[in-house]
Amino acid sequence: MPSRTEKPLRVAVLADSDTRWKWGALTAHRLAPGARLDGCLLRGRATPTGRQLAEVGVRAETLREVTMTEFVRTADRSRYDVVVLACVGGAVQAALHGLAHAWGTGPARPVVVTGYVGVVYEKLADGLLLRHGADVVLANSPDDAHRFRAVYEGVGAPADSVAEWALPFLADTSDAGDKVIDAEGARLGPFTVVFAAQPSVPERRADRAYLLRRAAAHARLHPGREVLIKLRSKPGEHTTHIEEHPYQKLAAKLPGGLPPNCRLVYGHMGDVLDRTDLLVTVSSTAALEALHRAIPTAVLTDLGIREGLGNHHFLGSGCLASWDRLDAGHLPVPDPGWTARQGVATDGPYAHGTAFDAARRRVAALAARPGLPPLAPYYTARTAPGYLPGILARHGLDPEGRPLPGRAGAPAEAGALRRAVREAARGAYRHGVQRVAPVIRRLGEL
Incomplete structure (x- = not known):
């Protein structure tokens, strides 16, 4: 009988937003090239719309909305080889306990993988311990891998699940950043500045209006440049974070409106970066994508360098700058040591895709085993009796991972x-x- 690894693996991805679906689906393809992919979208406030899913551009064999109880009920141990949990930490913890109860101690079960969508700049211990119990916890850089292991070892939990790799949506440098050039190698088209907006950073309306005004002012100061405001969602859509003050509404109230060479855009970030000459942001993961493509990247200091903004993560990067400096023509030059530690170096394994190899081999080896030990999260009714039950209850599970009465899951056909x-x-x-x-x-x- 052929082993499970002699044929394409079967992978299920559970995601709770458009960005996490993008990360989870691309992670599945990176870990198991050619795998059959079934997508499950966790029903909630951030469940992606059809437009958002189309913008991500990642296909799955099947794609359906589920509750947590429906997911753990239908993620049969014999149906999949790998399960990727691409959710916020609490949902990952609930899935781990729910799957542990559903799968029990049988001889075989899927490999469970989880990780982070991008920059980890807050709630490091909280988020990591909520993800503990997965067979593989993916770290997006050497620096993250070191930090993740330190957290697990610090509480006496096994840290061998941490696997270093790269953000799955980073393009290979051989394919990235291609721009239209003429026969003499000169760049065609206007110099393009892209401001990568974020749904919740900054939060205050005044701060968001300020950033929009400065982007518009930069366009007026440089009429030969094109300034694009890259937005994640349209009004009424939700992403990973709630957006209380959409830039679309702020732009409609901007005195004088946006200049002709400044406009709002949507679409796949990779497509936008293909025509970008300068990426500007507060702390978006788009900064890592741009740096990986060797695109000059500015992390704004206008609102301060603060943990709440996330731009403190870029200390030492060489990318911190203000709109005033950018208006004066400054193009930040990243520190190569910093980019290497963050897994966005433009040379070495992160440039050529080989950074995925170690995690891919680990998942393949685990999937090939005749059996795996039961899932064992660090948080249990003994280690966190005042914390864990509330997390599980929010997802319809009791402290043992069993569906609460009346939450056993409805039929798939709604x-x-x-x-x-x-x-x-x-x-x-x-x-x-x-x-x-x-x-x-x-x-x-x-």
Whole structure:
């Protein structure tokens, strides 16, 4: 009988937002080239729309919405070789406990993989311990791998699950950053500046309006340049984080409007970077993509260098700069030591895709074993009795990982009425988050 590794692996990805679906699906393809991919979108406030899924551009054999209880009920141990959990930490922890209960102590089960979508600049210990229990915890750089192991070892938990690799959406430098050039090698088209906006950084409306004004002012100061405001979602759509003050609405109220050479754009970040000459952001993971492509990258200091903004992660990178310096023509030059530690070096294994090899071999070796030990997260009813039950309950599970009464999971076919009710509820929630909640907060500040 052929082993499981003699044929394409079967992979399931559970994701709770558009960005995490992108990370999870690309991770699956990087770890198991040619695998059959089944996608599961965790139902919630950030469940991606059809437009967002199309923008990600990653195909799956099947793609469906599920609750956590539906997922653990249908992720049969014999159906998949690998399960990728591409969710926020609490959802990963719930999935680990739910799957541990569903799979029990049988002789074989899928390999469970998890990790982070991008820069880890906050809640390091909290997020990592919520992910502990997976067979493989992917670290996106040498620096992350060192930090991850230190956290696990610091609480006395096994750290052998940590595997260094690279962000799966980093393009190989041989294919990245290609721009239209003439016969003499000169760049065609205008110098393009891209401001990579983020849904929740910064949070304050005044700060977001300030960044938009400065981008528009840069376009006016440099009429020969094209300034693009790269947005993640359209009004009413949600991503990983709630966006209370969308740039689209701020742009509509901008005095004088946007100049002709400044506009809002959507689309796949890789496609936008293909025509980018300068990437500007507060702390977006897009900065790592740009640096990997050797595109000059500016991490803004205008609002300070603060943990809440995430730009402190770029200390020592050589990329910190203000709009004033960019207006004056400054192009940041990254520090090669820093980029190497962050896994975005333009040479070596991270440049040529070989940074994925070690994790790929580990997953293949685990999948080939006749059996794996039961999933054993660090958090249990004994180690975190005041924390874990609440996390599991939010996802419909009791402290043992069993579905709570009435939450055992509905049939996969929802029906037209149920879908309509769910979409109406989702729309009402988004309206409350984007319109009602900010008003209540402002009234509270009076």
